[in-house]
Amino acid sequence: MxxxxxxxxxxxxxxxxxxxxxxxxxxxxxxxxxxxxxxxxxxxxxxxxxxxxxxxxxxxxxxxxxxxxxxxxxxxxxxxxxxxxxxxxxxxxxxxxxxxxxxxxxxxxxxxxxxxxxxTNGKFDLTTAEALADLIEAETEAQRRFAVENASGRNATLYARWRDVLIQGRALIEAELDFPEEDDVPGSVSPQVWASVEDLVREIDAHLVHQRSGEIIRDGFRVAIVGAPNAGKSSLLNALARRDVAIVSDEPGTTRDTVEVALDLEGLKVILTDTAGIRETTGTIEREGIARARAAADRADLVLLVKDGTGPAAPDAAWPAKRTLTVWSKTDLLDDTDSRETSPDAIRISTLTGDGVADLVARITAEAVKAVARTADPLPFRERHVNELTAARRALDSFIHSRDAPLELAAEQLRMASDSLARIIGVIDTEDLLDVVFSRFCIGK
The missing domain is CATH 3.30.1360.120 (Probable tRNA modification gtpase trme; domain 1)
Structure with a gap:
């Protein structure tokens, strides 16, 4: 236009x-x-x-x-x-x-x-515009590379191809409905449409599997630092950030709210969140801080469970399906005969001497890199894309399970799915279907 x-x-x-x-x-x-x-x-x-x-x-x-x-x-x-x-x-x-x-x-x-x-003038599609915005806002090398790849129009090409499959399928079904007597309209085309849609659903599912990788590259790999009061969480945050970003005190309950700092690790944005100490309390403000700590852990891609190496064993907190690393702190106060947890997921550190901090950074980096490990295929890189792809997937699922329903209803499910894909790239053209019908079947000769 x-x-x-x-x-x-x-x-x-x-x-x-x-x-x-x-x-x-x-x-x-x-x-x-x-x-x-x-x-x-x-x-x-x-x-x-x-x-x-x-x-x-x-x-x-x-x-x-x-x-x-x-x-x-x-x-x-x-x-x-x-x-x-x-x-x-x-x-x-x-x-x-x-x-x-x-x-x-x-x-x-x-x-x-x-x-x-x-x-508006057709110089690029919506996904390319969004990728250009991401490129301008890129803070890390991984974000820059991801934005450049997306700005090439690869996502738009993929979604347009999927949409073409649906338009072709809908055209075949509607041609069978509207022009059954035409010699150049193949009969019983619907089975081949169902087969192509089933293949497309598998492609969309494989594409959506990697949505979290795209989110992590764009928004950051989130690491929550949790543990009991005075376990050394704020000291650990300061050590990882290499500057004082959180207040450190011997008084329990000093941290009442979450404190965040962003790091660039191997070109990836990693967001560390210091949280309030988790314990039983009657204080209204501290209870709110603990609730926010648990919420931060629930949102995190990795949880660092900090335990005081000099104190009594603290009960473990459980975050189902969360990757958790146990960090024993204050190890500079321990003697060589001390035996603390030595599992592969446990790291001993001292924020005072710096011992173990580099190893912990390496572990965090490895977890972040693993989280975004992916193929060279395009990834959904905006929540808007994921929402539209999910809507298209639902419509296609309804289509697949409508073999015994009237073809008019099946064609409507294909229209809804193709419209969802069109909204991602910003293209809604009501003439597409007619173009396919006339070009493929020469109707109106």
Whole structure:
């Protein structure tokens, strides 16, 4: 769908925070070239940078910089685009922006409006737009690589292929319903449709199995530090973070709320959560802190159960289906004859001397890497995608179990599933089905 000819031309600072060595102001829309011509004189050839002096209508110099133009549709937004590369001072950008805003039909862009216009003009699909947003927000190497892979359009290609299977199946069923007497419409096509849908369901199931890997890469591998009061949880958090992020005190119940810190381990984002000590208490605030501790452990991908190596044995907390590592703390206070738990999942550390901390970091890193181990196939990387895929899966399950139902109802289940896939990539086209029917069966000859 093309933009309206009367759509406003928009502009915005598209480079980083000011002041900076360079500032880039981007324009997009039907009046983009007219606007920069008014400020800079003649335009350079498309996609070639040229040095220009940018002036006000009265001839006052604003700045000297570089100008480049991108005629539509061969531009990021699909519209006529221009970029002004200026000196990165706040006053310079403010002055140029003020002059642009004074030109009729030109306004400051809203958040994400350049990308929205690019999507509207068919430059990319919704999954690519979301991946570009992830790329901008990437904090770790794994997040960057994942966003770059997703921005290639691989997910959209996969979902579009699945949708084509459903559209083809629905076309076959409706052709059998509506044109049973046509010579070029094969009879009894429904069995082959059921077989193709069953294959598709297996593909979707295999795709959804890896959804947590995508979530961990984007949002982080969550590690909850839990244990009894004064077990050394906050000291452990500070040691892992290599800075004081949590208050450490001998007084039980010091930590009342969760404290989080993010680490970059082997390119993966790992979020550590210090929690309140778990014990029986009558204090309202402390009970709330303990409830939050248990909730953090329930959300975590890995639980570090911290036990005081110098104190009496504490009862183990159980988190079903959770990976748990036992950490014996304060081992600098123990003598060599002490015998504490030595199972493969137990690590002895001292936050005072640093002994064992590196080993614990290595164990956490290994668990995080294992959690995102995956094939080179595309992964669902947004909750929105998972929700739509799950809805499509439900509709296909209903279709598979509707062999004895009227074909009209079966076709409706295929429509619902294909619409769910279309919503992921942002494509809902009611003409798709008709195109398939006419091209495959030559109906209306």
């Amino acid at each position: 093309q933009s309206r000819p009367d759509m406003d031309t928009i502009f915005a600072l598209s480079s980083g925070r000011l002041p900076a060595g360079l500032a880039v102001i981007r324009l997009s829309g039907p009046a983009a070239f007219e606007a920069v011509r008014a400020m800079a004189g003649d335009l350079p050839p498309p996609r070639y940078m040229a040095r220009r002096a940018f002036r006000t209508p009265t001839g006052a110099l604003l700045d000297r910089g570089l100008l480049v133009i991108f005629p539509g549709p061969a531009s990021f937004t699909g519209e006529d685009c221009a970029e002004l590369h200026l000196h990165g001072g706040k006053a310079v950008v403010a002055a140029v922006s003020r002059e642009l805003a004074n030109i009729p039909g030109i306004r400051i862009a809203e958040a994400g409006e350049f990308s929205q216009r690019a999507f």
